[in-house]
Amino acid sequence: MYGVGTGRVIADRYALSERRAHLGSIEVWSAVDSTLGREVSITLFPSNLSRADAIVDAARRSAALNDPRLVRVLDVGTGEDVSWLVEESLSDSSSIADLISTGPLPPEEARRIAGEVASGLAAAASRGLHHLHVTPHSVRRTDGGLIKIAGLATASALEGDDDAEDDRAERIDTVATVALMYAAMTTRWPLPQRIPGLEAAPRIVGGVAAPSEIAVAVPPDLDAICRATLNHDTGPRSPRELVDRIAPWSHTQVKHMAPKVTPVSRPPAPAAPTEAIPAVRPGGNGGRGRRSDRRAGSGAAAGAGAGAAVGATVGAGSSGSGAEGGATAVAASAGPIARVREHREAERAARAASTRRRLEERRADPSFLNLPEALDEQRNTPLPPPAPMLPRTPEVEGRHAKLILAVVVAVIIAAMMFAVPTMLGMFSRGGEQPEPQASPGPGTAAPTTPGQSPAASPTLGDPITPVGITSFDPQGDGTENESAAPRAIDGDQGTFWRSEGYRSNASFGNQKDGVGLVVELPAGTTVHEIRVWLPDHDSQDVEFFVNDSASLDGATRVGGFTDGKGERSVPVRNPTAGSRLIVWVTKAAAESDGRFRAQINEIVLR
Template sequence: MQHSSEGDALAGRYELTSSVAVSGARRQWHAVDRTLARDVTAITFPADDPHAEAALDSARRAAGVDDLHLLRILDVGTEDGTSYVVTERVHDAESLVDLLRFQTLPAEEARRIVGEAATGLHTAAARGLHHLMLTPHDIVRSRDGAITVLGVATDGALAGLDDVPPSVASRTDTKDLVRILYAALTGRWPGAAAVPGLPSATGSSGGSASGSDEGSSDRSVPVPAPSTLVTRVPSDLDSLCLEVLVEDGGPRTPGELARLLSPWSAERVHGVGGRDVALADEEELAAAPAPHRGAATRYFDDADRPTRRRDPDETRQHAVGALPADMSVRDPSLVDLEPPAPGLPSGYDEPDRRSSGLALGIVAVLLILTLVVAVYGLRGIGSSGASGATSTKSPTSTTSSAPSSTTTSTVASGTPIKPVSITSYDPDGNGDEHNELARRAIDGDNNTMWVTHIYRTDTFGSTKNGVGLLLDLGSSKQVGSVSINVIGNPTTIEVFVTNKKTIVGGTPIGTLTNGSGEQTVRGTPRTGRYVIVWITHLSQYSGGLYRDQIAEVKVFS
């Protein structure tokens, strides 16, 4: 079977039905698993290929990786001079090149696609597996919005790249992911090697294949900022593309890239992408962010770029279209990837044996300390009971100067009032403060959350007084308390009850100022149809960046 053809059956089981791609001696086939009567994909290549054994070994290891973003490998083998890898078939899916055939993607859909792909490659890297040949043809989106990365482990191995050091391999995949982000935003490919179906961002039509050493080929092929090619490019994505592709900085691993891109929508983002700058009308062009450059740690620092045009709301610009109504599915990007354990190497590459032993030792010491504390705690309970002494702490509360404005950490009382709808409240901005995530604040699940955009200061810069959530109770009702579950660091939140969709001229029933967690605003009961959760000071998110995260808002009579 050295030359496979339609109708052949690999291992007497996988019938090849049609050839879908050819690259040298490597072929990709649509096939049918006769045993389980299901569609599969088969990749065949000569068993005497110098890289065949490495590719089979990588495929076997990849079969043990469980991640929804990666193709599941079903079978690996060699028969009659032909080696093969059989994977699951992705139905009703289009590659990123297909999606970009007529127009660019909405910026937040580009963020979502690359963030999901980075998450899958982060999982693979933890098992020592990488792609190393990533192009927009290898990222596919199913009809339901699911993102799948094709060719992890096998493509690079077949190209003879299986011996690349892990740190270099992770950086290569990260740079290729950012190139894909650039292509999704602009419709142009920024790599030195041509990608069929996409025009070059640099005018170059040739070059080496993807997977070259760290950035050496990119230095001679400078790429323009995405915002100079198309409109509606968020400033953080613009900075990221320049930082990685021009200055050879930025994230070094797919995991770090996923952290920078988060949070992204849990569902497919509908809408239109940016327009070509040369064709955009004056109004849209004026709203587009100006190009800028800066180090990864300076994405949001304008001190050394006085000529840069600021975003209207001092944060990302979004072009998000209508989303499905049900946003209750948890978005894994909202929980940041955990940093390495103490003593482990930085980044997200797999730890060596010495570091793994150190981490286990730290865990053992912590377990022993926990047991000691537990023993002394139980002994203390016994002695307290014997003496008959009791100690009671009352919940702390803070009362403002206004008699109707009281903040307390006690559990809310009264009859629950279920809002009929919720939206973000952004009167000083564009009216959309992650509106697609607002439903998560009233879905009854503390594991999902609404988040604000990311800002440079805790007071939103110079163009906003605050942002928040607007809950519609359906009709005018008496509200006595509102419970808010804040995730993260301390923040300041005022709560208003009104009959209009505005806080102008109103007085808050209470203010949260004492930190995070589930807290309750309680004051003199007021009657109104709308409850507005108004954030005036954001919590610190990371370094010099700020944002709020609210898991649940509950209203009580």
């Protein structure tokens, strides 16, 4: 951004240190708060940016929400040439995308991450705030295991889709949180939009493969929630409902744990647990005493993890009989806690071994299909050579030959009986020309000649399932509300992709010739018909091009229309094979706020 660099002081307080990221004219910097002497993160954007006012307003509203799972907004402001948004520094954290780049997380850690994210989004929804762009890049885990959500309300304000109704917005956030949990367990992204650094989840009939088909040891309840939410449009409808469905989860980070073999005569000292362990109190209270301690331990663990639960037990003993009682409680509880931990580790190792045995047994079964291996084998295995031609059928001898010969003669005689009258009729007419016939009027079937069937209207093929979709802005910053692009092919005409707002006129403020979408098709696909749904409040001009790259250079124009509203069907007059269909909007629709935007509600191809 012009005039922004290392050393510049924003708002007479924040000294810029290093630029961390940028998107067009929006930049993210690390900075030092000279007033409090702490490191912060500051997002800068031009004050005349089309969405600047919306971003500042969203940041101020989210700053009023105090939840430990949300990245805190510390300051918001606007100057003559630049606006800023100051947030707490997360330099000691990693995004979920970075964490799963080396492999999947434990399923219970994925449950914990999803539970914390859903809890934060539920708290925001109670104040009328939504995220709408939850991805593995917007959720971070600190070195201490805390989960942080970045971009609440501001991400949707930046993309220009912050006008979704509350029920719809909560459903979008819920589906994205389930997708985040799916990605943490499998390292694959199950939703249509692309996520940098992550591979797409394998597609099967009915949607995406379930997590249990890709990863091992996936809990049945998480597997069922992923199936219902991602493939059947059922499952939880709001973050609060998702919290209730996946609870309870560990309040501390869950790590991979290898089984330990320890001598019976010398049990090891208890190690730091990775999840809350119920406190065990010695004495003669039986089951009731243990249940009481478990409730007390859970309450302490909710605040500070398993260590707080053990501390609570020790504190209870000390308050009853002084230092001697506390020492007795520690000595009595150390053995049971160690045994509980060893028992859990042994159960975990036994389950993993049992899972591996079942997989090996199923692999030995010829009918077993492992989806990831099948996909890899299909990509790496060349096509088999064509089958050889079938040998000539040997001659039939004997009485069967006579029977076949009789059938052939009968067929020839029958054919001659039909053919001879027709030939005689032709010779009898001589060289007469058929009388001209009037063209049929509306509702009248076209006449046919003998031996000719009525002309049938051309039939279209099956619907074409797009591989993906991206925004298209070749004359701007390269992106145009990218995250909303999948809504144009989600099968719902109530959702839509909409460009950024432009002032002055419908020609995008005379800044560019147009904007649009690039629909990725299976290789070599030929499109015969294009159906699009546009908004009804104003007309748009749209053109369609086919190419093998996301560029208008060398593309073939296959159709278009002007002043289009509502549903429009465009038959392709010159079908051309290609891997990308470019939807190019050259005249935007006027909006109620005085700006002009391109909008596509749905695209269906045949």
